Amino acid sequence: xxxxxxxxxxxxxxxxxxxxxxxxxxxxxxxxxxxxxxxxxxxxxxxxxxxxxxxxxxxxxxxxxxxxxxxxxxxxxxxxxxxxxxxxxxxxxxxxxxxxxxxxxxxxxxxxxxxxxxxxxxxxxxxxxxxxxxxxxxxxxxxxxxxxxxxxxxxxxxxxxxxxxxxxxxxxxxxxxxxxxxxxxxxxxxxxxxxxxxxxxxxxxxxxxxxxxxxxxxxxxxxxxxxxxxxxxxxxxxxxxxxxxxxxxxxxxxxxxxxxxxxxxxxxxxxxxxxxxxxxxxxxxxxxxxxxxxxxxxxxxxxxxxxxxxxxxxxxxxxxxxxxxxxxxxxxxxxxxxxxxxxxxxxxxxxxxxxxxxxxxxxxxxxxxxxxxxxxxxxxxxxxxxxxxxxxxxxxxxxxxxxxxxxxxxxxxxxxxxxxxxxxxxxxxxxxxxxxxxxxxxxxxxxxxxxxxxxxxxxxxxxxxxxxxxxxxxxxxxxxxxxxxxxxxxxxxxxx
Numbered sequence: 103x104x105x106x107x108x109x110x111x112x113x114x115x116x117x118x119x120x121x122x123x124x125x126x127x128x129x130x131x132x133x134x135x136x137x138x139x140x141x142x143x144x145x146x147x148x149x150x151x152x153x154x155x156x157x158x159x160x161x162x163x164x165x166x167x168x169x170x171x172x173x174x175x176x177x178x179x180x181x182x183x184x185x186x187x188x189x190x191x192x193x194x195x196x197x198x199x200x201x202x203x204x205x206x207x208x209x210x211x212x213x214x215x216x217x218x219x220x221x222x223x224x225x226x227x228x229x230x231x232x233x234x235x236x237x238x239x240x241x242x243x244x245x246x247x248x249x250x251x252x253x254x255x256x257x258x259x260x261x262x263x264x265x266x267x268x269x270x271x272x273x274x275x276x277x278x279x280x281x282x283x284x285x286x287x288x289x290x291x292x293x294x295x296x297x298x299x300x301x302x303x304x305x306x307x308x309x310x311x312x313x314x315x316x317x318x319x320x321x322x323x324x325x326x327x328x329x330x331x332x333x334x335x336x337x338x339x340x341x342x343x344x345x346x347x348x349x350x351x352x353x354x355x356x357x358x359x360x361x362x363x364x365x366x367x368x369x370x371x372x373x374x375x376x377x378x379x380x381x382x383x384x385x386x387x388x389x390x391x392x393x394x395x396x397x398x399x400x401x402x403x404x405x406x407x408x409x410x411x412x413x414x415x416x417x418x419x420x421x422x423x424x425x426x427x428x429x430x431x432x433x434x435x436x437x438x439x440x441x442x443x444x445x446x447x448x449x450x451x452x453x454x455x456x457x458x459x460x461x462x463x464x465x466x467x468x469x470x471x472x473x474x475x476x477x478x479x480x481x482x483x484x485x486x487x488x489x490x491x492x493x494x495x496x497x498x499x500x501x502x503x504x505x506x507x508x509x510x511x512x513x514x515x516x517x518x519x520x521x522x523x524x525x526x527x528x529x530x531x532x533x534x535x536x537x538x539x540x541x542x543x544x545x546x547x548x549x550x551x552x553x554x555x556x557x558x559x560x561x562x563x564x565x566x567x568x569x570x571x572x573x574x575x576x577x578x579x580x581x582x583x584x585x586x587x588x589x590x591x592x593x594x595x596x597x598x
Contacts, residue, residue, distance in 0.1 A: 103134065104136045105124060105125060105138070106121075107139050107140065110124075114145050114147075115145075115150055118144070118150045119151050122137075125137060125160065128157065135161070136163060137160070139164040139192065141167050142166075142167065146173055146178045146179075146202075149173055149177050149277045151278045153180050153181065153184060153211070153276065154182075154183040155183075155185075155187070156185055157187070158186050160186065160187050160188075161188045162188070162190070163191060164189065164191045164226075165192070165225075166191065167193070169192060171194065171195065171197055171200075171205065171230070174201060176203060177207045178204065178206065179205070179207070180207055180278055181206065182209055182218070182278070182279050183218055184218065185219055185220060188223070189221075189224075190223075191224075191225050194228045196230035196236070196254075197230065201231045201256070202232055203275070204238045204274075206226075206236070206237055206238075207237070207239075208239060208240070209267075210242065211280055211281055212280045219242055220244045221244075221245040222248075223246070223248070225249050226251075227253075228250075228252045228254070230253075230255060231254070231255050233256055233258065233261055234262075235254070235262045236252045236263055236264065237265070238274055239290075241268050241289065242290070244291075246293075247296070248297065249296075249297050250295070250298045252301060254303065256304070257303050258304065258306055259305035259328070262302060262307050262310040263301060263308045264309055265310045265311070266290065266310070268311075268315075268336070269376065271313075290313055290314050291314070291315040293319075294318045295318065295321060296320050297320060297321055298319070299322045300322070301325075302324070302326055306328055307328060307330065307372065308323045308330045309330065311333055312336050313336040314350075316348065316349045317349070317351060317352075318351045319353070320353045322355050323354050324357045325358065328367060329401065330370050330371065331372070332371075332372045333346055333383075335376045335379070335380065335381040336376045336377055337377055337378055337553070337554070337555055337592070345378050345592075346373070346383040348385060349385040350383060350385065351386075352389070353387070354390055355393075356370045356392070367396065368398075369395050369400065370395045370399045372400075373401070374403040375403060375405040378553065379593075379594060380408040380592070381409050382410040382412070383409075383410070384412045385412070386411045386438075387415040387416075388414075388416045389416075390419065397426070400427065400428050401429040402428075402429050402433060407433055407594060408433045408435065409435070411438070412437050412438070414440065416438070416440045416442070418442040427440070433512070485510050485519075486510065486539075488508070489507070490507040492522060492534065493534075494531040494533070494535070495535055496532070497528050497529065497530045497531025497532070499529055501526035501528075502522055502524055502525060503524075503525040504523045505520070505522040505523060506520065506521055509538075509539045515595075516538075516539065516595055517592075518593055518594060518595070520573070520589075520591050521588065521589065521590040523586075525586070526585055527587075531583055534575040535573070536573045537571060537573075538568070538572060543571045544569065544596070544597065552592055554566060555590060556589055556590075557588050557589075557590055558587055559584050560582055560587070562581060562582040563578040564576065564578070564591055565577075573591070573593070
């Protein structure tokens with residue numbers, strides 16, 4: 103079935119809305135639907151409603167079409183809640199004065215329970231100005247972008263070329279469906295970007311992501327003096343406990359000067375705090391054939407205490423004056439392989455089990471340690487499991503099922519996390535008390551608060567206070583005490 107925008111009447115936005123409404127109303131069994139957007143200029147003065155289309159194998163062909171977006175603070179095309187579609191061709195142009203927030207957004211909405219997944223974009227270009235991002239993925243799974251070009255000339259520090267948001271963290275909005283998405287955050291996985299060219303003027307990252315797994319990005323990134331990729335930490339929603347992602351792979355060339363006055367970027371990758379103080383990645387590949395970072399390749403924001411990278415596969419061929427591999431902060435743990443023949447790793451402040459080849463030709467074989475860290479740090483700093491005592495204070499009749507508790511010590515700082523499954527509730531419980539690792543009490547007056555969430559039933563926030571030898575966990579709502587509840591908490595404190 104072929105549908106054309108010219109089959110409908112009205113303004114450009116009205117025609118597009120009518121075409122998407124027609125497709126949305128087709129019977130559930132309809133398939134192989136093609137929407138043709140003829141080649142010409144379209145004035146997008148309001149957000150186009152392409153939401154909630156749950157067909158199989160439907161496509162949009164927009165070769166030669168140009169979409170001029172003058173819908174201030176809105177998404178030009180809104181595909182939230184739509185699935186299994188492909189888009190080919192066309193050029194999006196964000197107006198400088200009536201600046202749209204997003205060129206095209208897609209992904210989950212409402213309770214996120216349905217499969218709003220499997221989107222394919224090929225030979226699409228985004229130019230002009232977008233106050234948030236040219237492309238915004240809200241928790242969609244299995245999306246693929248091939249030969250996509252983005253040139254976002256917005257110079258704000260809060261905007262990007264592309265955002266992948268698995269935690270509804272960056273404030274996406276819609277005129278048509280409920281946001282934020284409140285469920286199935288763990289499904290923001292399998293994102294493939296092939297031979298793409300992403301550019302961002304001024305400050306702000308080219309690529310921004312949170313709570314995102316299984317990323318594969320191959321292409322070119324040009325940044326306006328800040329950094330190319332920014333990865334945010336988020337509360338883990340699985341038993342693995344990753345706060346930064348699983349299976350992140352970038353094979354890119356990081357260039358500088360997206361705008362005419364933009365300097366070289368400060369770093370290629372920046373790790374930042376989302377809602378937890380530690381960022382853990384299992385499986386991180388960064389292959390950069392020409393990195394123009396002026397300060398360091400990898401940067402840790404001041405509000406993160408620890409970046410913990412397992413299974414690193416890092417290759418850097420630096421074109422400029424050698425800089426540091428890692429920023430001068432403490433709090434790096436890296437395991438894996440690093441090859442950087444033009445960089446000097448001797449100034450790096452990280453430690454872990456690594457195979458290294460740097461400018462000096464240093465080599466550390468598998469199982470050997472390269473340790474460059476302040477005196478007093480435990481080495482290596484791996485998460486260690488222990489068996490805690492768990493009770494509910496004055497509460498009675500509570501039954502718990504599976505649980506786990508882990509810790510990692512660096513100097514006098516203890517990083518801690520735990521998850522507990524409540525199988526049956528009792529009475530009188532106001533908090534859950536979990537014993538801290540043996541021999542590592544919280545120093546009086548030196549406790550730090552942690553945070554967590556009940557993630558199986560209510561989503562209630564949990565506050566954690568470290569008191570001597572106990573982590574006291576208080577839920578934000580009594581509903582967190584319910585049969586089948588799963589509490590997951592993390593935090594840190596200072597020990598003797």
